[in-house]
Amino acid sequence: MNSTMTTKDSSFIEQSARQRVKNVLDEGTMRELISPFDRITSPWLAKQGIVSQFDDGVVIARGTINGEQTVVAAIEGSFQGGSLGEVSGAKIAGALELAVEENENGNPMSAVLILETGGVRLQEANLGLAAIAEIQSAIVALRRHRPVVALVTGPVGCFGGMSISAALCSYIIMTREGRLGLNGPLVIEQEAGIAEYNASDRPFIWSVIGGKQRFESGLVDSYISDSQSSAREAVEQYLNQGVPTIHRSEKYSDLLEAFLRLDTQDHIAPHDAQQVLLEGVASHE
């Protein structure tokens, strides 16, 4: 793509992972680590006759946002559905671990995760899962020092183990096009039946796990329009806010009671879910 063609307010969703990283960092500060020139590819995909990619679908870069040191990791949704394998997972975990070290050495460093992922790459199953556990450990360690901001814009959305990773972040930013949920719609439909979850009913899916619903349920912090400037501004805003007093993953106590009181005989309408979720966390605010 010709970068001179993109203006400040064009779509963020249509950008590649690399362009997205460049977009959220201060101009001219992006320095990619383990770039495609290093040719670190998945050792497992080739053995299964699947074409690998020189960045294994993850872009890692250091730079600044508003002058503050930040490491950005972006998953490329167009490569293997944004799935995480050994290499792509290790790139994110390793980068976050180094950011933790920076903070421990007295050098503040934040992180931004641009998530476009179906979760574990099944061709590297157990190494993808292990990497996600390592990413989660690093997020919890890092968010004590500086914010870890997650951006979920679509088109893939954020599923599987990485939806748990997003939920560990200090802040989550979504667009209307983004989707955030543990199990992908097709997997639920296969496991639980079409009456439980109709994966091809797009309005239904978005009404449950889409950006607007997640925002109105308080499961994410911000709901932005799809533009490069709004993505960039939202990231800046949350980095400026610093580490939240209580992370979202710590606001569960009253929610647990609320879920126990809920009538679970039938399905729960999205609007009712908003009320339960908002009231459940309100006491922590």
Add this chain to the structure above:
Amino acid sequence: MNNSVQTIPEMKVIHDNPSSHRGAQWFALLSHGFTKQNAIVPSVLVADGEYENRACRLIAVVPDLNNHFPRAVNGEVGLLEGMALAREVNAVVEADAHSETKRALVLIVDVPSQAYGRREETLGIHQALASAVSAYANARQNGHPIIALLVGKAMSGAYLAHGYQANRIIALSDEGVMVHAMGKAAAARVTQRTEAELDQLAAENPPMAYDLKSYASLGLIDNLLQVESATQPTPSDKHSVEQAITDALLDIKPKDTGISRRLSGEHRQASRQVRDLLKAQWTGA
């Protein structure tokens, strides 16, 4: 699964995965002489006791046929389980905040999967599981030694939420003990391959395999423990497991709060290479 040893009546619900009683069985065995705590939810069992003078909390997720959420009756980690685990773990962290010696957490792991369902997605199951991951990671990083004891299935998001943040992982050497990102039948459907094809691929790709030996080659098990019976443990099995837990507790030093030891596995060369390269490129030329 061997049905002859089951003393609990079979469930009336039809499911892919009939519930396993291994977790409850090992919990009953190992918590003998411990103080059982009142359950917040019936599917999360907790008992407090000690090993070699080290105070310890034993935690298991078990099936609950009357689970308030109908898609979490088979021992799946669902909304309630994720948040209840977080509560039980955080209670220990808070109680020990000012103690020199932090209580150990021993996790009995027999979790067939995360709960798949519409209610779960609507209410943000990813966030509930994040509460559990967060609690465990925080506990470990605050100096609480965590040991995961794998006695049955340790699948995907369920294992991320209950087990994968442990300092040490002990697994019973038994066919019914399995770690994976997705059950074989579901993985075959999702990747559009037959189960036989998956087995063939797994033979050459240890991260895809369903057997424990391949999994151990990834460096993700600290102790593969021989027992006479994983489903009908003998007194000597109980003794071996308790010895393994005690050994692991003695092995975990106060500053050993990370999980980087997992990177030394035979089949994790790429994970190490990526981290080395990130480190080398981190500060720039």
